[in-house]
Structures are given as C-alpha cells and as structure tokens.
Amino acid sequence: MIRYCVVLLLLVSSAGYAQIDQRRMDRDLEIAEKILQTLAQQNSDGSFWVHSANSSYVDGFGVILTVPNYFGLGGVAVYSLRGNNLLEDDDDRKDEDEPSAEEQREQLIAVVKTFLVDYGDLIGQLEPTDKIMVTQKEEKSFVLLRGLSNAKGVVTVDSDDDKKDNGRISIEISKQDLIDLKQGKISREAALKKVVVTEKDEPSEKMPDLELFASILSRLYKSDLSESYSVSGNPGYEILPNFGVIYSMRVYTSRRNSFYYAELAYSQSQNRDRDKDRVDRDRDRAERDARAKELYPTFVDDMKKNIVEYGRTIRSLKSDEMLMVKVTISGCRDCGIPKSLDFSIKKSVLDQYAKGSINLDAAADKVILKEHSTD
Secondary structure (H helix, E strand, C coil), X not given: CHHHHHHHHHHHHHCCCCCCCHHHHHHHHHHHHHHHHHHHHHHCCCCCCCCCCEEEEECCCEEEEEEECCCCCCCEEEEEXXXXXXXXXXHHHCCCCCCCHHHHHHHHHHHHHHHHHHHHHHCCCCCCCCEEXXXXXXXXXXXXXXXXXXXXXXXXXXXXXXXXXXXXXEEEEEHHHHHHHHCCCCCHHHHHHHCEEEEECCCCCCCHHHHHHHHHHHHHCCCCCCCCCEEEEEEEEEXXXXXXXXXXXXXXXXXXXXXXXXXXXXXXXXXXXXXXXXXXXXXXXXXXXXXXXXXXXXXXXXXXXXXXXXXXXXXXXXXXXXXXXXXXXECCCCCCCCCEEEEEEEHHHHHHHHCCCCCHHHHHHCCEEEEECCC
C-alpha cells in the first residue's frame, strides 16, 4: 500500500511538467521551418527574397519561429549596379507590378496563417495552452541587386534607413485551437479567424531597464568577475509581442582569443621543432577543454541565479511575459558541452523573488534551461 502511494505521489508531482523528447522536438521544428520556407516560396511572386526560418521551443510558452524582417515584409530595398557603384533605384524605374511593402506584408500574413492552421499540428508534444508563434528578427538592412536572382545578389548596406522604426509583427495560434480543428469542433475558416496577428511599433528610444540588464550581463561575465566563462561583446536584446524579451550573448570558455592563436601560429612557424610545438599545443588545448567542461555546471548555476537576481530590475515586462537569455558557447570544440543554451523564466517568478515570497535558490530552480546539441 505504501509503495502504491509513493508511485501515485510521483505521478502527481510530475504532472505539471512537460516531458519533452528534445530530439523529436528538434526534428519537428526542422520540418516546420522547411514547410514555412517552402510555402513562402510557392506563394511568392518573386518580389522578395525568401530566407529560412529559425525556431525554438520554450517551456511554458510553446514554439517561436523567427524570420528575418526582409522575409516578405517590405524590408528589402532594390538597387542596381552602375559600374562599381551601388545606386538605389528611383521609383519611376521600378517595376509597376512590384507589390508594395503593405501588399508583401499581407501576403506573408496569409502564408503564415496557412502554415499555422494546416501544418502547425505537425509540431508534437505541445500542451493545449502552448502557442505556435511566427515573428520577425531584427536584422541589418538587406538589398536585392536588380537582375540577380540568387543569394549573391543580396548584400548589406549601411544606411540611415536602418534607424527607421518599421514595427514588428507576430502571428500566433494556440495548440488548443489546432486540437479543436483536428477533432472537428471548429472549421478551417473558424481556425483561421483564431489566428492572432499583432503589429507593434518598435520603441523609438531604448528601454532603460532592458539596456540596464544588458549592461549588467556584460559586466558580470567580464573575465575579472566571472568564475567560469567570459562574454564577448555586449549582449543584444529584442522585444517579442505577446512573449517578452530575448537577450543574446556569446561567451568563451577560454580567455585566450584569436590574436593569441595568431601570435602562437607565427612563433611556431619560426620554430624548427614543430613536432614538439604541436604536442605542446595539443596538450594545452586538452587542458583548457577539460577545464571548460569542469566549469560548465558552475556557469549554468551562476547564470540562473544572475538572471533572477538582476532580472528583477526589469520593470517593462508584464507578469505573464518571459525573460529569455540565449547563450552561444565558443572556444571549446571537443569539450562535450552544449554549443548553445536557452535560459527562460516568467516575470511573475521574478516578481515573487523581488517581494521576498521565495528565496534565490527557489527562484533559480524555476529558470528553465534548454541545452542544444554539440553536433
């Protein structure tokens, strides 16, 4: 009898947590990305360049598929080559049949709605309360060179137009709506009406609290403060409507950078005993890789606690929105550690910690970690 009670308690205690097969989820997301890209290509009239999407699963939210904002959203400027000069085409020289930015936007919304309603159910393991969202990612300005139809015709250009606020769009549907459609409780037309389209202007000025958290992360992971890995550059962030904010940062497992290795390579080229140099270099790399693997748990634990401790300074998020920190790990090819990590936590948990309702360890335990393959 006691044994049965223990088993029942274990089942009840784990019922609130999604048990995700990550390999299966990764497979489903890869397929979803390809379907979205193919649908866009099939429905495009050639007026914009189609780029692949990127996706991720977030516990407690669902799936986010991200497309660059030149992905059929009027974010592509048209230029022509005049000798060695790159000149923007005048309006009177553009094709009359070329759709406007608004027409391209409506075209993409229609494509995404079709993707969500007809193919969203192919993403398995989602809870009924989860969402599938397609949104934009901030990118540098891209231009399409007239007369070139392949990727070689797409280049980046520095322009004051980069500073324009073109707004952001997100398109989403709930898993429950897809379940209702599959079970015949609603029609396809009704499901299409369930798709939520949100357009939000990007803030014309930087958000002080979001900027502050980025600067805090940058300082925490400088080599003189961090007890594990060190940051490269300044973390960036993007605001997603109906989700929250996502920070992106890159860390290195070793303080030695590319300049160190360039200098080392030069000194080795001047050394006649190259075999000994190779052995020393391999030994040095092996020691650093072993150290990086040893420090990995420390990095993860510290990051969770830092997200809680300093994430509570973010006040512009709603209680049901999320804070996510995406980390790319560089400098360790054979450590056997993930190449990237996603840390996420609900703002409501940060609020609980700020009020003293839970302690730091309890709040850090609520930070959701997703490790991405070393492959």
